[in-house]
Amino acid sequence: MTDHQLPDDDLPCVLVVDLITDYLDDALSPHERARLEEHLAECDDCVTVLDQFRTTITVTGRLASDDVDRLDEPTRAQLIGVFQQWAAGRPG
Amino acid sequence: MQNAPVENVGVGDASIIEALRRGDDQVFTEVVERLHPTLRRVARGYLRSEEAIGDVIQETWIGVLRGIDRFEGRSSLRTWVVSILVNVARSHAVREARMVPFAALGLPDDPRSGFGPECFEGPGGEYPGHWSTPRTPWSEDPVAATLAGETRELVARAVAELPESQRTVITLRDVEGWTGPEVAATLGISEGNQRVLLHRARARVRRALDQHLLPMERRAV
Structure with a gap:
């Protein structure tokens, strides 16, 4: 849990944007989380930015379906060769 | 078996x-x-x-x-x-002599969340630290557009251009879907540092998307 030493009065937006990843990771203390949610209830601009971070995460996740990183046949054969050579050299 | x-x-x-x-x-x-x-x-x-x-x-x-x-x-x-x-x-x-120390969390003047000081009201403003101009929601849904090559290419490039430490963390967290503790353990860093790197990385990708998706006349940041 991170202690952010939040100011006593209303959170400024400049601080809120720094807390977005901590918020989404549920790494804020219950008090900090409540303060942040209080701010979000009042500030449409910060909600817009929070939504943009969420969308960014979703869009970045789509890179996982990139076919160029699948195991290709020559590499598969090469790595199996490494494994078989290693296995053959083991005692028992 | x-x-x-x-x-x-x-x-x-x-x-x-x-x-x-x-x-x-x-x-x-x-x-x-x-x-x-x-x-x-x-x-x-x-x-x-x-x-x-x-x-x-x-x-x-x-x-x-x-x-x-x-x-x-x-x-x-x-x-x-x-x-x-x-x-x-x-x-x-x-x-290959192209390594930066993993501990480097980003340049000190690199705004952590990708918003420069001009985005917020200064100490003399009516609401110091609050947005100086309204944030504009994205004009199209990039999730729907992801499969369209352009947006995908843009995100891939934004990730590719990140410093190594940020790139590794966002790849494991947001592309591969690993948990924070797992990524921290893999890289031998604290969970807090892992989140700082992740936040900076997301901020840069968000900013790239923002510049791409905002209507021309609204591109302020």
């Missing part, structure tokens, strides 16, 4: 490790297949050439096999394999 499911490496780790120790090449192939995209994406954060990436992946598996009798299963198999890859990739990168 029934092959252990490797859909989620971590669940059946103990039986997978046993099978590898016995020399079961079918299980080895399944594990390699499953982890290969992750290994390539992480390696690419350190090395540019396809040849170097191939070498690093092969060296990683050799390291895994050499160490497998000593692997105690305190971390998940995939955490262990990726931590070996990161070490191998870093030492290759050092030889």
Whole structure:
């Protein structure tokens, strides 16, 4: 849990944007989380930015379906060769 | 024996490790297949050439096999394999003399969340620290547009241009879907530092999307 030493009065937006990843990771203390949610209830601009971070995460996740990183046949054969050579050299 | 499911490496780790120790090449192939995209994406954060990436992946598996009798299963198999890859990739990168220390969290003047001081009201403003101009929601839905090549290309490029440490963290967290504690353990950093790197990385990708998606006349940041 991170202690952010939040100011006593209303959170400024400049601080809120720094807390977005901590918020989404549920790494804020219950008090900090409540303060942040209080701010979000009042500030449409910060909600817009929070939504943009969420969308960014979703869009970045789509890179996982990139076919160029699948195991290709020559590499598969090469790595199996490494494994078989290693296995053959083991005692028992 | 029934092959252990490797859909989620971590669940059946103990039986997978046993099978590898016995020399079961079918299980080895399944594990390699499953982890290969992750290994390539992480390696690419350190090395540019396809040849170097191939070498690093092969060296990683050799390291895994050499160490497998000593692997105690305190971390998940995939955490262990990726931590070996990161070490191998870093030492290759050092030889190529293009390595920055992992601890570098970003330049001090790099705004952590991607918004410069001009985005907020100064101390003399009516609401210091609050937005100086309204934030504009994105004009199209980039999730729907992701499959359209342009947006996808843009995000891939934004990730590729990140400093290595940020790139590794966003790749494992947001592309591969790993948890924060798992990424921190793999990279040997604290969970807090892991989140700082992740936040900076997301902020840069968000900003790239923002510049791409905002209507021309509204591109302020």
